[in-house]
Amino acid sequence: MNDEKFCLCTGEHTEEAEKEYANDSYAKEALHHFTANKGAVVSVFIILIIILMAIIAPILSPYSYKDVQAQYSNLPPRVPGLEQLGVFNGYRNGANVYAQKGALDQYHYFGTDNLGRDIWTRVWSGTRISLYISGIAVLIDVFIGIIYGLISGYFGGKTDIFMQRVTEILSSLPQLVIVTLMLVVMKPGLLNIIIALMLTGWINMSRIVRAQVLKYKNQEFVLAARTLGVGSRGIIFKEILPNTLGQIIVTFMFSIPNAIFLEAFLAFVGLGVPAPIASLGSMINDGYKSAMVYPYMVMAPVIVLALLMLGFNLFSDGLRDAIDPQMKQT
Amino acid sequence: MKKYVLKRMGISLVTVFVILFVLFMLLSLMPGSPFNNQEKLSPEQIQQMKAFYGLDKPVLERFFRYIINMFHGDFGVSYNIQVNMPIRDMVTSRLLITLAIGLQAGVLGTLIGLILGIVAALYRRTVWDSLTTVISVLGVSLPSFVFALLLSYFLGFKYQLFPLLYNSSMPMVSTVLPTIALSMFTVASVARYTRTEMISVMDSDYYMLAESKGLPKVKLIVNHVLRNTMISVITVLAPLLVNLMTGSLVVEKIFSVPGLGSLYITAIQSNDYNVVLAISFIYSVMFIIAMLLVDILYGIIDPRIRLAKEE
Numbered sequence: 149m150n151d152e153k154f155c156l157c158t159g160e161h162t163e164e165a166e167k168e169y170a171n172d173s174y175a176k177e178a179l180h181h182f183t184a185n186k187g188a189v190v191s192v193f194i195i196l197i198i199i200l201m202a203i204i205a206p207i208l209s210p211y212s213y214k215d216v217q218a219q220y221s222n223l224p225p226r227v228p229g230l231e232q233l234g235v236f237n238g239y240r241n242g243a244n245v246y247a248q249k250g251a252l253d254q255y256h257y258f259g260t261d262n263l264g265r266d267i268w269t270r271v272w273s274g275t276r277i278s279l280y281i282s283g284i285a286v287l288i289d290v291f292i293g294i295i296y297g298l299i300s301g302y303f304g305g306k307t308d309i310f311m312q313r314v315t316e317i318l319s320s321l322p323q324l325v326i327v328t329l330m331l332v333v334m335k336p337g338l339l340n341i342i343i344a345l346m347l348t349g350w351i352n353m354s355r356i357v358r359a360q361v362l363k364y365k366n367q368e369f370v371l372a373a374r375t376l377g378v379g380s381r382g383i384i385f386k387e388i389l390p391n392t393l394g395q396i397i398v399t400f401m402f403s404i405p406n407a408i409f410l411e412a413f414l415a416f417v418g419l420g421v422p423a424p425i426a427s428l429g430s431m432i433n434d435g436y437k438s439a440m441v442y443p444y445m446v447m448a449p450v451i452v453l454a455l456l457m458l459g460f461n462l463f464s465d466g467l468r469d470a471i472d473p474q475m476k477q478t
Numbered sequence: 479m480k481k482y483v484l485k486r487m488g489i490s491l492v493t494v495f496v497i498l499f500v501l502f503m504l505l506s507l508m509p510g511s512p513f514n515n516q517e518k519l520s521p522e523q524i525q526q527m528k529a530f531y532g533l534d535k536p537v538l539e540r541f542f543r544y545i546i547n548m549f550h551g552d553f554g555v556s557y558n559i560q561v562n563m564p565i566r567d568m569v570t571s572r573l574l575i576t577l578a579i580g581l582q583a584g585v586l587g588t589l590i591g592l593i594l595g596i597v598a599a600l601y602r603r604t605v606w607d608s609l610t611t612v613i614s615v616l617g618v619s620l621p622s623f624v625f626a627l628l629l630s631y632f633l634g635f636k637y638q639l640f641p642l643l644y645n646s647s648m649p650m651v652s653t654v655l656p657t658i659a660l661s662m663f664t665v666a667s668v669a670r671y672t673r674t675e676m677i678s679v680m681d682s683d684y685y686m687l688a689e690s691k692g693l694p695k696v697k698l699i700v701n702h703v704l705r706n707t708m709i710s711v712i713t714v715l716a717p718l719l720v721n722l723m724t725g726s727l728v729v730e731k732i733f734s735v736p737g738l739g740s741l742y743i744t745a746i747q748s749n750d751y752n753v754v755l756a757i758s759f760i761y762s763v764m765f766i767i768a769m770l771l772v773d774i775l776y777g778i779i780d781p782r783i784r785l786a787k788e789e
Contacts, residue, residue: 187615316493317493317496317497320490320493320497320762320765320766320769321497321500321762321765322723322724322761322762322765324723324724324727324761325501325758325761325762328742328746328754328758329501329504329505329754329758330504332505332746332749332751332754333504333505333507405619409621412621412623413621413623413724413727413728416623416728416731417727417728417731417743417746418743418746418747419746432623432627436623436627436732439627439630439631440631440635440642443631446627450623450624450627453621453624454619454620454621454624457619457620457621458615458616458619458620461615461618461619462615462619
């Protein structure tokens with residue numbers, strides 16, 4: 149031991165200590181943890197901006213996501229204001245493509261695709277579709293997962309063994325195979341993609357809920373409730389469920405980027421939403437074929453997708469650390 | 479240990495069987511006939527073709543015939559992509575390419591991830607640590623096709639360091655970009671878990687005990703820290719393998735690698751359901767074998783798990 153590690157308490161550290169051990173409410177403490185995490189705060193802004201754009205950009209845009217203007221195809225990005233600075237000015241190989249095609253009165257912020265559709269509008273309505281699909285799929289997953297996990301964990305015994313065997317077999321099928329097969333059988337459409345994503349997504353949630361139930365079900369407060377004559381339903385929903393909420397929210401947030409990715413993946417292998425509807429994945433699928441000639445066509449959806457996934461991942465990380473400091477990754 | 483391995487293998491076998499059954503049923507539920515120009519065929523012709531391929535028999539009979547044929551290495555024939563071509567011949571060479579790329583990516587990713595994680599944990603709160611954190615956040619968040627597109631655009635197209643598309647005359651060089659794109663997720667997750675685990679081991683009492691006994695640093699890290707770290711890193715390897723599989727489909731498509739994944743996509747798009755069935759089955763079996771290996775490896779490294787599971 150060396151003496152440097154010890155010194156007299158001068159009072160300058162007590163403030164810090166008081167702050168650290170202050171008796172704050174759970175929510176306040178969680179919020180404090182969360183806002184101290186720079187990545188998490190940035191991620192909130194990223195997510196909010198993307199969601200906002202997905203809502204308003206297609207409404208404000210003068211173009212529609214499905215309007216084909218064959219004469220204005222493959223226009224490079226052009227943004228008013230920025231074009232004076234020499235970027236996003238509609239030039240390709242030193243020539244103004246907008247002038248060549250007689251479209252000088254048009255501004256396509258992200259350019260147009262090979263059918264002359266405005267990529268700006270398509271990207272944001274595609275984001276809308278991607279968020280919609282993954283949001284609904286994950287919400288249903290959470291619902292099924294919670295119910296399944298609660299029943300399996302709470303009742304235990306034969307019910308639990310049976311229910312766990314079912315999830316074991318389901319989870320040993322690669323998610324990718326199930327989802328693709330379901331879509332091969334059912335034909336891709338908004339609803340069918342949601343169903344396919346849902347089919348396997350709930351397993352993880354049910355596992356986490358079950359583990360939580362097992363942790364709480366023999367604790368004193370549950371015993372007390374049972375002694376007071378509370379029925380199974382009351383114990384499950386009033387005593388156990390509220391304690392597992394933190395975990396459920398974190399898992400929920402982590403499933404969103406996963407669902408967004410799966411949807412994009414499906415679209416990329418040709419099992420996405422049918423044309424002319426755009427999703428981020430189907431736009432990447434369309435754009436990558438001409439990525440070497442017109443890189444901007446694939447860049448816009450790729451960047452939005454990447455930011456979206458980054459945002460949700462950072463957000464979930466921050467949320468997990470804030471809600472449950474024990475799980476915090478040092 | 480033997481009992482545990484045998485039990486796990488038994489469960490895996492049953493699972494394989496159940497999966498095959500589910501896949502088979504799913505595909506036989508598919509509407510219409512599997513033939514690609516069915517609009518032009520008269521009902522009699524479709525009937526004849528169904529009889530020719532044995533599709534007019536009841537589902538269960540077809541299922542058992544399929545299993546018996548499978549034991550002879552016969553997965554049926556393709557209906558659409560290359561008509562009447564045995565699927566075994568279509569799949570074999572492609573499987574090797576996919577496995578090679580997957581293996582390269584898995585090994586490369588795990589190695590780099592381990593090194594990054596170890597460096598980050600040993601030199602905590604330095605530039606290396608921040609760099610690792612950035613890499614792991616990016617690698618976990620960005621889908622593999624983002625990396626694949628970036629690599630193919632910059633290294634393949636702009637600077638032409640590597641072939642843009644798979645070139646069968648130089649298979650090794652052609653797999654460089656797909657391997658890198660595929661390994662990013664593995665690098666990121668392994669680095670992240672290694673770092674977290676190493677730090678928690680180095681904060682533990684037994685590490686302090688070993689340290690205070692005066693063990694040399696290298697021995698301390700190798701014998702105490704790494705071995706305990708590996709336990710949890712191995713648990714995350716299984717989900718990583720799944721990601722390698724999903725990733726391989728996308729990456730093979732972008733670099734037009736003639737692998738299993740690109741055949742799978744073609745089969746899905748042309749409704750060639752015998753091929754879809756065979757490849758889905760191969761994917762599932764690879765997945766189950768990987769899970770089994772991870773479980774057994776886990777038992778070897780961590781005696782506590784083995785004992786707990788034997789009960």
